[in-house]
Amino acid sequence: MxxxxxxxxxxxxxxxxxxxxxxxxxxxxxxxxxxxxxxxxxxxxxxxxxxxxxxxxxxxxxxxxxxxxxxxxxxxxxxxxxxxxxxxxxxxxxxxxxxxxxxxxxxxxxxxxxxxxxxxxxxxxxxxxxxxxxxxxxxxxxxxxxxxxxxxxxxxxxxxxxxxxxxxxxxxxxxxCAVMTGVGAVLNTARIRPGDSVAVIGLGGVGLNGLLGAKVAGAGTIVAIDLNDDRLGLARQLGATHTFNAADPNLAEQVRDLTGGGVDFAFDFAGAVKAMETGYGLLRAGGELVVAGLAPADSTFTFTPPAMVSDEKAIRGSYMGGCVPVRDIPRYIDLYQQGRLxxxxxxxxxxxxxxxxxxxxxxxxxxxxxxxxxxxxx
Structure with a gap:
C-alpha cells in the first residue's frame, strides 16, 4: 500500500x-x-x-x-x-x-x-x-x-x-516510551519505597513521568532539577517537593543539606554526562544512581572507585524502565484513569x-x- x-x-x-x-x-x-x-x-x-x-x-x-x-x-x-x-x-x-x-x-x-x-x-x-x-x-x-x-x-x-x-x-x-521509561525506572528498576528521597534530573517527557512515578510510589522528598525554570514550575505542580535549577553552583550542597546527607536515589533522565555526574554527587552513602537517559554514543562517564566502595554507592542502567510492556502498559493506563498519572x-x-x-x-x-x-x- x-x-x-x-x-x-x-x-x-x-x-x-x-x-x-x-x-x-x-x-x-x-x-x-x-x-x-x-x-x-x-x-x-x-x-x-x-x-x-x-x-x-x-x-x-x-x-x-x-x-x-x-x-x-x-x-x-x-x-x-x-x-x-x-x-x-x-x-x-x-x-x-x-x-x-x-x-x-x-x-x-x-x-x-x-x-x-x-x-x-x-x-x-x-x-x-x-x-x-x-x-x-x-x-x-x-x-x-x-x-x-x-x-x-x-x-x-x-x-x-x-x-x-x-x-x-x-x-x-x-x-x-515516555511513561514506561520514566515511571518504570522508578517503580521497576529502583523499586523505591514510601519515604525514600529522590532526585529527578532532566524534566522532559520521560523525566516528568519519573517524577510522577516517584509520587505514586510514595517518595517522601522529590527533588526536581532542570535548566528550564518553566519545567521546574510544572514539576512543582505535579508533585515535586523541591526544585533547583541545574546551573545553581550550590546545587549539591543545598540538596545534601535538605536531605541530611544526600538522596536515596538519583535519576538521570537528561541523557547527559553532566546530569550523571550531578546525580552521583547527590547520593548519600548507600545511595543509587539510575541512568535512564540515552547519552551520545561516544560519551564517557567517570567516577572514583574507592569512594564508590567505601560509601557503597551503586550505578544502574534502566532501559525502557525495566518494563514488561504487556504487564506494565495496562497498569500505567489504569493509574492514569485513576488520576494518579x-x-x-x-x-x-x-x-x-x-x-x-x-x-x-x-x-x-x-x-x-x-x-x-x-x-x-x-
Whole structure:
C-alpha cells in the first residue's frame, strides 16, 4: 500500500531543523504483514528525544529510515499466525519486541531481548527484513521495529500491547516510551519505597513521568532539577517537593543539606554526562544512581572507585524502565484513569506532517515536552 511517512535520509542535522529540514514527508510503499506481524493505522505518535538523537547523530541508526517509535493506533490487518488481535483493536506501540526464547527473555527481562537488539541495529523487523520502500524502490529502515511517523505501520506482534478503548489513542501514544521509561525506572528498576528521597534530573517527557512515578510510589522528598525554570514550575505542580535549577553552583550542597546527607536515589533522565555526574554527587552513602537517559554514543562517564566502595554507592542502567510492556502498559493506563498519572499535562500540542521539523526544534529548545503527530489529520 502507498502512504505518507516521515523519512530521515541523513543523520547529523543541525538546528534549526525548520531550515535544515532533515525530515522529508514522502510517499512510500508499505508491504503487507507477514507471519507474526500486524498492520496498524497510526492515530498518534510522540516526538521524543530518542528520535531527536537519531536526527542530530548522537545515536546513529541505519538511514534512510522512517522515524517514530512511540505511538498508538488501530489494527487494520493481522498476518498469518496472529489469533489474539483483530481489525479495530486499539494498540500501543512499544519499541523493544522480544523473542521469548533468548536468555534475557527467559530471565524475565524482555526489554533487552538479544534477538530484537540485532534486528533493531540493522533497521529490520524481528522476523527478518524490511517492509518499507521509497517511491523509487529503495529499502527504508524501520526505527526500533515501529516507524510510526507514518499513516500506517507493519510491526511484529510483540511490538504492541492491546489496550482498553476507553483511553484516547492520541494520549495513549506516550505510554509506549515516555511513561514506561520514566515511571518504570522508578517503580521497576529502583523499586523505591514510601519515604525514600529522590532526585529527578532532566524534566522532559520521560523525566516528568519519573517524577510522577516517584509520587505514586510514595517518595517522601522529590527533588526536581532542570535548566528550564518553566519545567521546574510544572514539576512543582505535579508533585515535586523541591526544585533547583541545574546551573545553581550550590546545587549539591543545598540538596545534601535538605536531605541530611544526600538522596536515596538519583535519576538521570537528561541523557547527559553532566546530569550523571550531578546525580552521583547527590547520593548519600548507600545511595543509587539510575541512568535512564540515552547519552551520545561516544560519551564517557567517570567516577572514583574507592569512594564508590567505601560509601557503597551503586550505578544502574534502566532501559525502557525495566518494563514488561504487556504487564506494565495496562497498569500505567489504569493509574492514569485513576488520576494518579496526570500525563495530559505533559502533552504540549498536536502536529501534522508539515510541522514535524519545527516540532523537533521545539523539542530541542525545551519549549515543548511531548508533541503528538497525528498522521491522518486534515
Amino acid at each position: 502507498k502512504m505518507r511517512a516521515a523519512v530521515l535520509r541523513q543523520s547529523g542535522a543541525t538546528a534549526p531543523f525548520e531550515k535544515s529540514k532533515p525530515i522529508s514527508v514522502e510517499e512510500v510503499e508499505l508491504s503487507k504483514p507477514e507471519a507474526g506481524e500486524i498492520l496498524v493505522r497510526v492515530i498518534g505518535a510522540g516526538l521524543c528525544h530518542s528520535d531527536l538523537s537519531v536526527i542530530n547523530g548522537n545515536r546513529p541508526r541505519p538511514v534512510p529510515l522512517v522515524l517514530g517509535h512511540e505511538g498508538a493506533g488501530e489494527v487494520v490487518e493481522v498476518g498469518p499466525g496472529i489469533r489474539d488481535l483483530k481489525a479495530g483493536d486499539p494498540v500501543v506501540f512499544q519499541f523493544s519486541a522480544n523473542c521469548g526464547r533468548c536468555r534475557r527473555c527467559l530471565e524475565g527481562r524482555p526489554q533487552i531481548c538479544e534477538v530484537n537488539a540485532v534486528a533493531r541495529a540493522k533497521g529490520d523487523l524481528m522476523g527478518g527484513g524490511r517492509r518499507l520502500k521509497s517511491a523509487s524502490g529503495e529499502s527504508l529502515a524501520h526505527h526500533s521495529g515501529v516507524s510510526c511517523f507514518a499513516e500506517y505501520a507493519v510491526i511484529d506482534r510483540g511490538s504492541c500491547v492491546k489496550v482498553d478503548d476507553s483511553i484516547p489513542l492520541e494520549t495513549a501514544a506516550i505510554f509506549g 496526570p500525563i495530559d499535562a505533559l502533552i504540549s500540542r498536536s502536529v501534522g506532517f508539515e510541522d514535524i521539523n519545527e516540532g523537533f526544534d521545539r523539542l530541542a529548545d525545551g519549549s515543548a515536552i511531548r508533541q503528538i503527530l497525528t498522521p491522518h489529520a486534515a
